[in-house]
Amino acid sequence: AERIPGNNSALPDTWELEISGNTLNKIKINSAQEDRFTYAGGHLAEVNHFQNGSYVGMEELTYNTDGSMMAITSKNGTGVVTITKVFNYSNPNLIEEVVSIYNTTTGLVEGTYTTYKNIVNGNLVQYNWGDAQFDTITYDNKQNVFSNVQNLNELVLYYSNDRVGKNNRITTNSVFMYNGNVTNTTTINYSNQYDVENRIIKTNVTSNNASYIQNHTY
Secondary structure: OEEOOOOOOOOOOOEEEEEEOOEEEEEEEOOOEEEEEEEEOOEEEEEEEEEOOEEEEEEEEEEOOOOOEEEEEEEEOOOOEEEEEEEEOOOOOOEEEEEEEEOOOOOOEEEEEEEEEEEEOOEEEEEEEOOOEEEEEEEOOOOOOOOOOOOHHHHHHHHOOOOOOOOOEEEEEEEEEEOOEEEEEEEEEEEEEEOOOOOEEEEEEEOOOOEEEEEOOO
8 A cells, every 4th residue: 555645644565465276375464474374174274473484373263063163262472362252143144253352471351342244245344343333335346366265254254354355345434433322434435446357456545534545466
């Protein structure tokens, strides 16, 4: 991403994907951080993290008998559990994600919060931070570099951001709340440009807080 002149917001620089066939092997973020993926039993099993080539931690992903993701357990570089995310599917339209944060010295839970996500056809279309923030997201009908990657829904649930999905974002509408009252609303617009193969090559991202450009190369 590059800043539009006049905007001083700090931005991530690059995401570089290493894909073999339809398998995502690695994502390099800002040239220093790497997420490396391990698969087992037809699922995404581990995400190992490296910083400047040194191992710094990982996530273990476990699954229910029906194939849905059961939990994500995060561990630091010494193998100590730092966070767990447990998923509940009792509402067919929302995935409930209960996040527990652990004290790495005592092992006790220091805090817990719940989010809700709705993933449709490989796209995160709804993201709800309990009673604090509610996002609704729309997409174009163009495929991107993630569209044919195996375990796409698992990757979308894991990352839950605007970079990972089957299609490309058009808008993100956010409603912010406090004590049940709406305090603010924002809309982020993604103006996408495509090449002759309908691959996204440039996005102008604008909101009331920031504007920047994302460039895509293949």
